[in-house]
């Protein structure tokens with residue numbers, strides 16, 4: 001029997017709040033530190049490992065975190081989710097994104113169909129479509145092959161697929177699975193669409209209109225923008241566009257598209273990279289086999305997330321440590337710092353995933369909670385971030401927990417040796433150095449050059465960013481966010497907080513404003 005309780009009512013949480021704190025600087029210095037690094041790690045899927053030696057935990061805190069996981073029934077709640085219970089209580093919906101990549105539990109029936117079969121069918125349809133585009137069975141009106149795919153979408157219909165595309169672009173080129181270049185249009189700023197259209201040959205471009213709801217103003221505006229451009233080039237837009245949407249959306253039945261592929265209301269936008277939302281563009285860009293490998297990596301990671309032993313479950317442990325840092329240690333933000341250029345947009349995707357899911361002040365019953373919930377998430381790839389905001393991370397007044405990601409190998413296999421080391425070695429040396437610099441600091445009589453240390457980080461280490469390891473990495477974070485939502489007792493699967501701004505913007509456009517909004521509207525020349 002599952003009970004949904006607020007974090008601060010749990011006995012293990014009280015125990016956690018009273019547990020002796022770890023002095024990270026002491027713990028990570030000398031042989032102690034070496035022992036911790038060897039001991040404090042959990043294997044993930046696809047050769048990844050979650051290392052948490054540089055977090056403010058010890059065996060005692062870990063034991064309490066494990067108790068907390070059990071008392072909060074994290075495993076049971078995850079099982080309820082993947083077995084098809086209505087976990088998204090705000091919108092009265094099931095939450096089924098894991099089902100797009102595997103079946104963890106029972107068959108889930110909804111809307112009269114087996115949902116796993118439905119998602120697989122959509123993937124197969126996309127695969128078939130992509131193969132026809134690649135082999136020239138589906139062409140433009142002149143019978144020529146499409147060479148570019150352009151995704152039009154925003155939020156979850158943009159960030160995840162875009163981050164995944166960028167993560168695999170070079171890998172695919174190196175492994176001869178690169179089929180078509182992809183571009184993305186998201187912002188309603190006309191300069192976004194104009195810049196993309198300016199840089200491509202529209203006659204050989206296929207556009208993927210992605211909107212789960214089919215009503216998002218930005219996306220529909222950009223669709224009109226693109227259709228205009230196609231018409232102006234003497235082309236028939238319906239020969240150049242496909243749609244990815246839910247079957248109930250206004251786009252679903254339209255004749256304006258070459259083909260339509262479906263997801264549904266049981267997959268939140270920010271959790272949709274493994275559905276048709278990511279599937280269409282990634283299969284067109286890299287081929288369906290590459291997309292399938294990505295799904296397999298995610299499915300493997302999901303299986304690990306179902307492990308009831310929190311200390312052997314990387315996503316659950318990451319979630320628990322994050323809650324400890326947020327609620328007991330009081331840290332307000334978290335930085336995501338991948339030491340991989342391929343993951344350049346991964347922090348932006350995690351920002352939506354985490355902040356839109358857990359940026360809530362009421363619990364799943366709509367009652368205000370008396371504790372802090374989701375942290376502010378930001379990040380940039382290393383080493384670029386080091387030359388930008390790391391100053392504050394090292395010496396600022398706030399402590400910001402850090403989530404590093406690093407790989408032993410690059411994707412392109414092209415490197416140079418300068419001053420006795422390769423670029424890849426320099427990249428990896430930097431991330432190792434940062435972990436210790438943050439944890440241990442450095443004393444200096446000159447206060448300006450003094451580093452306090454005691455700044456916690458974790459690192460996920462892998463061999464290389466490839467489709468499988470990328471899927472595993474994505475699923476790890478999706479599941480971490482889900483477990484944190486369970487701990488905070490919030491609904492991580494709705495996003496009412498984005499509505500008010502949309503409503504007011506419509507009012508501005510209809511010139512139905514007064515007061516300050518009217519003055520701002522005038523200032524902006526609307």
Ligand SMILES: O=P(O)(O)OC[C@H]1O[C@H](O)[C@H](O)[C@@H](O)[C@@H]1O
Nearest residue numbers: 155156157211212213216269498
């Ligand atoms: O896919 P769509 O229905 O067009 O939604 C696109 C995005 O817009 C909304 O405002 C939400 O904040 C996002 O969660 C969503 O991913």
